[in-house]
Amino acid sequence: MSLAQRRILLGVSGGIAAYKSCELVRRLRDLDAEVRVVMTEGATHFISPTTFQALSGQPVRVSLWDAQAEAAMGHIELARWAERILVAPASADLLARLAHGMADDLLTTLCLASAAPLYLAPAMNQQMWAHPAVQANMATLRRHGARVLGPAVGDQACGDVGSGRMLEPHELRDALLASFGDRCLAGFKVVVSAGPTYEDIDPVRFIGNRSSGQMGFAVAAAAVAAGAEVTLVAGPVSLATPAGLHRRVDVRSAAQMHAAVLEAATHADVYIGAAAVGDYRPQEVSAQKLKKRDGGELVLHLDENPDILASLSAQTAHPFLVGFAAETHDVATYAQGKLRHKGLDMIAANQVGGGLGFEAADNALTLYWADGSVELPRVAKTELARQLIARVAERYRATRA
Known part of the structure; x- marks a missing residue:
């Protein structure tokens, strides 16, 4: 299996499951993918950008107001560079903003500005995931063409058990790998x-x-x-x-x-x-x-x-x-x-x-x-x-x- 020279933009939003995204970057790099990471401000409270920079070998972007990067319209450059955009974890807040077409930070702006397929790996408390507002947002995102990966059922950091766990890094890697595969059963x-x-x-x-x-x-x-x-x-x-x-x-x-x-x-x-x-x-x-x-x-x-x-x-x-x-x-x-x-x-x-x-x-x-x-x-x-x-x-x- 290989993702050699495939360009993956990984978006990381705020949530405890962000720690899994470090392992995801490593697994993608093991398959020779090119990975660039964009974090929300909230995500930096869980994982340091330096960690993702060390794992990906690329600078990590957080702010839309990075004067040096945006001097050459850096967010548009990243949006065009990506072959796949995966947001993992995708928090309830991030999903709500995407569902309503908001572009108030770098990650949501990239998602709206890119023609690349968008993959979302939700991660949140089981009660939050079940809330009608969240499910309505998910339905909207699916109608707009987003591919939803998970969530899984199991133990959660808050102590609850239920649906809302982010999929494991190898499952997300395999989903991206499959997305580049031969569509030999298209129409079947x-x-x-x-x-x-x-x-x-x-x-x-x-x-x-x-x-x-x-x-x-x-x-x-x-x-x-x-x-x-x-x-x-x-x-x-x-x-x-x-x-x-x-x-x-x-x-x-x-x-x-x-x-x-x-x-x-x-x-x-x-x-x-x-x-x-x-x-x-x-x-x-x-x-x-x-x-x-x-x-x-x-x-x-x-x-x-x-x-x-x-x-x-x-x-x-x-x-x-x-x-x-x-x-x-x-x-x-x-x-x-x-x-x-x-x-x-x-x-x-x-x-x-x-x-x-x-x-x-x-x-x-x-x-x-x-x-x-x-x-x-x-x-x-x-x-x-x-x-x-x-x-x-x-x-x-x-x-x-």
Whole structure:
């Protein structure tokens, strides 16, 4: 991965999350990007401009009233220089000023004066993020073309827990990296399923699996970056919605995921089934918690869940179908069998267990189709998803175009 000679203007507004932006500059520079930092006055109360200057290797601008810089219209020069503008963190105040077209400091002036795509990484208290005024401002900014990255859900500096955390530096870096990528799915409608499914036994217990949803969410984000209109059907996970998503549908059980995918795939060009859907569900769900029986055993009778891929494949007209096969052994045999048995266009096979696949930050895949295959070596799931999407677009055009 490289951002060699790509020109990134990083705006930093006032907020405790500004400390993460130091790491972001380092990660961007590691990919050979050119980074220039513009700070609001409030941001300097959290991080010194000297820190960003040392990390970026470039002077840091704060004031619109810098006589030396503005003698040659420095803010216009910076606005023209930038290929991407990312504001991280983007405070509620900064978002409000941008939404209403205000240009009362250097950073807002740059954002209005530049034709570069604008990316915003909000960071604030969860109650503040939920406020109708903030959400109205976000809606305005999206209408004006701003790309919103996050926020994430989690612990906050104030002690609250909820939505409002700035995305992590590597997530912001990957979003910028993807923005320069090949838009190989421009104009496509893509449905992605991700995460586990849970089948209730009683109000307390359920049958589930260890899928974190990371791979499926990375695939959805990569499809968005490739220009697709993406609907994500997600099982019970704790992951932030990928930026630019058309729609997210949250489900719990296999039956709910089956219904949601079939509805979403009605007009889709591609379906990528990255979810780890449970094969079975209890025949009966107890309305009350099942109590332990001394010296006894509990027997569960299970019924088979509906098969999403098989249901889609059986349709006369269906999307380009990409399945996933997570196996502990005989990976190639099981994956190729599933490819043929379910009538798929492509299957992505991977070994799981022993630190591979589930709950890991990286992964490896082998892709199979009717008359070929390719190995995608172990890399970060975000990069692996990008490679997968490129192969899907390639095979789609080879068979459907």
